[in-house]
Amino acid sequence: MIRIKARAPTGRATVLPTVWGAAAVGYKFGCPLAQQNGLGARIVTSAVFFAVGTGLILHVRRTLLRELRLARRVARAAQNVVLRPLPPRLGGIDVAAAQLSADRGASVGGDLYEAVATEHGVRVVMGDVRGHGLAALGTVAALLGSFREAAHDEARLDRVLRRLDRALARHLRDRARTGHPAHAGAEPDPVSEEFVTVLLLEIGHDGEVRALNCGHPWPYLLSGTTVGPLSRLDPLPPLGPFPLPAEPAVRSCGRLLPGELLVLFTDGAEEARDARGRFFPLPEVLADAVRRQPVTPQTVLRTVFGALLDHTGGAPDDDAALLVLSSARGPGPEAAADPGARFTPRVKAEPLR
Template sequence: MRWLPVLYVVIVLLLEPVTPVEWPVSFVLIALPLLTAFAHGPAVVAGATVFAVLLEGVLAGTPCCAGRSVGYLWDRHYVASYICTALVGALGTILAAHRVRRERTLADVRFVAEIAQRVLLRPVPHRIGNLLLASLYLSAAAEARIGGDLYEAVPTMYGVRLLIGDVRGKGLLAVETAAALLGAFREAAYDESDLPALAGRVETSMSRGATLLGGSEMSERFVTAVFAEIPADAHVVRVVNCGHPPPLLIRPDEVRELDRGRSAPPLNLGMLIGDPYHVDVYEFRPGDQLLLYTDGITETRDPAGSFYPLPQRLRSWGPLPPRELMERLHQDLLAYSHDRLQDDTAALTACLLADERSAPPPPPAGVADSGEPR
């Protein structure tokens, strides 16, 4: 775009000598200031306007151009062209100044949004104990940086606790709800001894916030979420699902959903229904990887309308380290949707490293090798 005005002038100069005299190609130089305004500031547009007027005069006053025997420097048609070019240049200068102001404002908004994202969705540590972690967040809106999808990883005395969630709806209210939920989780994760108590406390905080805000919008705002806990002293993962897509367990020889059909209602709805939270325990061996994700991934569509086949894609890729897995998933989602994501997407993955100091402990009572209850 920055070189488009130069290319435009070159084309005019090439066409002027070969066109008939009744076709004064130099008149199209009127558009030069507007072309310049697309990629340059007001000072450059003003300079391009002066240049266009002078070049029109040179072409009009040169007898050899287009086979003319005399020049038409002060012909009324050419004088009208000078005036029109000057007027278009003035409008282009104003347009360029307005565009520059808008770009600066947009840059400021992006900067603030990036700072807000760092506060709301802090980058997860690359490693916590014997866990390798990685996260992914993609916004469906090109200019957006934050939304209603959320994730978090917190090291506690009970093990590493993970959270993935998706707030119903969009906009500022969804961001506010996500911030409230993350704040409650980050505080309660250190205090509550088990996942049901943690989920209950987070839900209580959300309900309290809805009461303080008043109105009907917040009371109707709910969040699907998955709470996971990976203790350091046992090769298991504990999961509490609150109406969210089930996590995926990734092994070298299999990729399967961790779902036993005991999902609780979404947060902020459980207190109305009164359904208790259920903890599902699965074996989590060294080399295993847990993938938490939002439905923005599985609901990504290709141009034909087919949903993104996440488990099949993971099986075809084979075992990948967390960071490489997130990068591969990122690129594959964009390619599958042809860069047209319809919803925000988030993912969080944790891979258990082998502990070389001691042999893996046997699975706790009640957990079989396959991860199903005995």
């Protein structure tokens, strides 16, 4: 657990208030001018006490700003540990990711993402915890810790999902016991209102994309100037309220070809509203991004977040996270010999009108 420990005032921190207070008391009881009732004496007395009050207020303000900077440094450190920065390339896949927090001044939120290179290919998770800010950080940490182990240990993607489901259930049970000590020994029901949307992707060494989706928005596929969802199939329910199927069906979504990009996002990016209540036009912004050259995960990320901040006036109502993936692999020898072998059936991306 990450805590910010309140520190007792040190000797140096109490010197200035003591000096100002002693000056005010000394003037009031030791200066003859303070005993007079004339207008000039009252003006001087008021000026003295105004200066003392101003000094104390400035000192308190400076102390609070110092504590705020410390809290923000701790929050950034927590983000770097829990939601660690991703390398620019993993297993032949170029990667770019970033997050915006809805909590003003916070650098952590309820969105989670991770990508790891394994012997099974590059495995990616994108999720959204109910709520945002520091309250959701514990759930994010529990899920990401489970994913980072399961992605390497489990050969099947559905087994990775089941590990995430069990990790979430354990975390919610432990949190419920901690939050309700009067019910120690009783089995609480922590999942009545808690849920997490999760999208799992596996990009094989041949570029094949396989997915498991539990209530999360499907990624957008950027192919040339075409933008469309990776799949239109109905996802499974979010993790938490409902049990997983006995054998969750892993969906094959074709291959990620060189030059194509996958844009994973949380609903805070797609459902952000402007001052007039209009939703953020994510597909249109992505279509604009692919018209710019060069098209890389970093340029797409900058374009989307710049447009999102403009759309919301710099104050989004919900956490928003984006993870952009692009194949950096060249065509294999089989694809070079047979161009038709590079293409497998996939959901057709529809051009924007």
